[in-house]
Amino acid sequence: AEELLARFLSGIVADDLPAASMAPVWLASGSAALLLVGFALPSLLQLRNTPPLRVLRHDVMPPSPSRILVASVALFAVSVLLYEAVGDLRLLLYVLGGMVGVSAVLYAAGRLLVALMGRFRGGVGVAWRYGLANVARRGRDSAIQVVAFGLGLTVLLLLTIVRTDLLQSWRQSIDAEAPDHFFINIQPDEREDVAAILQAGGTQRPEFVPLVRARMITINGESVKTRVYPEPEGSGMANREANLTWLAELDPSNTLTAGEWWPNGYRGEPLVSVEENAATEMGLVLGDKLRFLVAGQEVEVRVSSFREINWDSFQPNFFMVLSPGALDDFPATYVTSLRVPDDQKGVLLRTVRAHPSVSIIDINAVLEQIRSILDKASLAVQTVFAFTLAAGIVVLFAAVQSTIDERRYESALLRALGVRRRTVLLGVITEFAALGLAAGVLAACGASLLAYLVSSRVFELEYHFSPVLWLVGLAGGLLVVCLSGFIAARGAINAPPIDVLRAS
Numbered sequence: 001a002e003e004l005l006a007r008f009l010s011g012i013v014a015d016d017l018p019a020a021s022m023a024p025v026w027l028a029s030g031s032a033a034l035l036l037v038g039f040a041l042p043s044l045l046q047l048r049n050t051p052p053l054r055v056l057r058h059d060v061m062p063p064s065p066s067r068i069l070v071a072s073v074a075l076f077a078v079s080v081l082l083y084e085a086v087g088d089l090r091l092l093l094y095v096l097g098g099m100v101g102v103s104a105v106l107y108a109a110g111r112l113l114v115a116l117m118g119r120f121r122g123g124v125g126v127a128w129r130y131g132l133a134n135v136a137r138r139g140r141d142s143a144i145q146v147v148a149f150g151l152g153l154t155v156l157l158l159l160t161i162v163r164t165d166l167l168q169s170w171r172q173s174i175d176a177e178a179p180d181h182f183f184i185n186i187q188p189d190e191r192e193d194v195a196a197i198l199q200a201g202g203t204q205r206p207e208f209v210p211l212v213r214a215r216m217i218t219i220n221g222e223s224v225k226t227r228v229y230p231e232p233e234g235s236g237m238a239n240r241e242a243n244l245t246w247l248a249e250l251d252p253s254n255t256l257t258a259g260e261w262w263p264n265g266y267r268g269e270p271l272v273s274v275e276e277n278a279a280t281e282m283g284l285v286l287g288d289k290l291r292f293l294v295a296g297q298e299v300e301v302r303v304s305s306f307r308e309i310n311w312d313s314f315q316p317n318f319f320m321v322l323s324p325g326a327l328d329d330f331p332a333t334y335v336t337s338l339r340v341p342d343d344q345k346g347v348l349l350r351t352v353r354a355h356p357s358v359s360i361i362d363i364n365a366v367l368e369q370i371r372s373i374l375d376k377a378s379l380a381v382q383t384v385f386a387f388t389l390a391a392g393i394v395v396l397f398a399a400v401q402s403t404i405d406e407r408r409y410e411s412a413l414l415r416a417l418g419v420r421r422r423t424v425l426l427g428v429i430t431e432f433a434a435l436g437l438a439a440g441v442l443a444a445c446g447a448s449l450l451a452y453l454v455s456s457r458v459f460e461l462e463y464h465f466s467p468v469l470w471l472v473g474l475a476g477g478l479l480v481v482c483l484s485g486f487i488a489a490r491g492a493i494n495a496p497p498i499d500v501l502r503a504s
Helices: 002-008 023-049 067-086 089-118 126-135 137-173 188-200 232-239 274-284 345-356 363-402 404-418 421-458 468-492 497-503
Strands: 181-186 209-219 241-246 254-258 271-275 289-293 296-309 318-323 333-338 357-364
Touching: 023 067, 067 089, 089 126, 089 137, 089 357, 089 421, 126 137, 126 318, 137 274, 137 357, 137 363, 137 421, 137 468, 181 188, 188 333, 188 345, 209 232, 232 274, 241 289, 271 274, 274 296, 296 357, 318 497, 345 357, 357 363, 363 421, 404 421, 404 468
Parallel strands: 241 318, 271 296
Antiparallel strands: 181 333, 181 357, 209 241, 209 289, 209 333, 254 296, 271 318, 289 296
16 A cells, blocks of 8 residues: 555655555554454453353344443544544544544434335335345444445545546636736846837736835734734744735735725825735734834834735735835835736747746646646545445445344245245345445535535635536445445355255
C-alpha cells in the first residue's frame, strides 16, 4: 500500500521515503491483539459455560454474554487505541462522541431500511420471500452489514464527487471573461511601456494597482506579537508581511459589509478597509487603530470598513486597502491582471523580453496543477478508504459464518421439501442484493448530504444533485455485496441435504 500511494503522490511529496522497518508489524500486531481482546474476550469467556450437550446437539446454545459488557469492553479497547494515536484526552472524547453518535444514526438508518424491505416480501416469488425473510429475521446483523458497506461506499463516492463534480463546479463559477494572467513587480516608470506592448498585441489596456510592502506592528497600541487573537489564524495574518494598496473607488469585485467607504477626493486621516474574514480572525472592530512599519517609517490608520471579496474574479485584491494619500511618500510597485487570448500569447514573451523584472503568472497553468494535485491526492485517499470497503466484506463474511449452520440446515430442509437448488440460490442472492441495495441507498444519501455541506459550507459553491452518484452507489452496493455474500454462503447451498439432515 505504501508503494502504491507513493506512486500516486509522485510529484506532490518527496519520494525519498525512509527504509521499511519492523515498526509497522509490531504496531499492527499490537493493535490487532488489543482489538481482538476488546471485541472477542466477552464471548470467549462464555466457553466456560458451554454445556457438554452443545458438542453433541446443535439446539443447545450457551448463554449470550451481556451486551453492555461486550459494548463496554469493545469501546475501552477502541479508546486505548485512539488515545495512542491522538495523545489528547479532550480530542479523544470528541472523537469517541462523534463515533458513537454517527454509529447510532447509521444503525438506526440501517434498521429502518431493513424493516422497509421486510414489508415487500409478501406478493413476490418464493426466492424473493425467502431472501427478504432472511434479511428481516436477522435484523440486527443485517443493519450492521448495511452500515459497514454503506460507510465504505459513502467515503469513496464522496471523494469521487470532490475530485470531479466540485472541481467542475468551481471551474464553472469562474467568469469566462475573467483574467487568466497576473503581471507583478511592474516599476512605476514601466507602466506606460508595458501597457503599450500589451495593447499593440491586441489586448485591452490594463488597470495598474499599486502595491506597498509593510508589516503590522501594533493594534490599538498593543504589539501584534503579544496580542491574544480570537482565532489562531489571526496571529499569522497580523504578523506576516502585508501587501497594502490604496484605491479611490471600491473595486466592483468587493462588497462593503460594515462601515463606509471614503468619499471621492478624500484627503483626511489615513483610513483602511479590511477583508471581513481577516478582520474576524484578528478580532478587529470599526474604529481600531493599526500601525504599520513601511520602509523604516511608521504609518497609523483607522479601520473604517469591512469588505467581502469575490476572489474568483481574479482581479488584484488585497486584504487591506488604504485611502488615497496614505502611502504616497513610499516606494511602490504595480500589479495588474488581464485575459490574454490563445492567439495572442506572443505578447507575453515580448513583455518579458522588454522588461525582464516583470513576472507573469499563468492562472490556467496554476489551475491545471491544482486539478492534478486534487486528482492524485483524492485517488490516494480513495485507496486508503478502499480498506474500509474491504472491512465491510470481512464483516459480511463473519456474519455469514456465524449463521453458516443455520443456513446449511435451512437450505437442506428446503431442498428436501422439493425446492430446487436454483430457487434456494436465488433466495440467498436476493438476501444479499437487498442488503447491497440498502447499503447503496445509505451511501448515496450520506455522500449527497456530505457533498452538499462540503460544497456550500466549505467551498461556497452551488451544489448540483448528481443522479450518477446514486446509480454508482446502488450498482456498487448490489455488485459488491451480492458477489461477497454468494462466495461466503455458497458452501451452505452446495452441502448435500442428506448429510446435513443426518448430522442434525
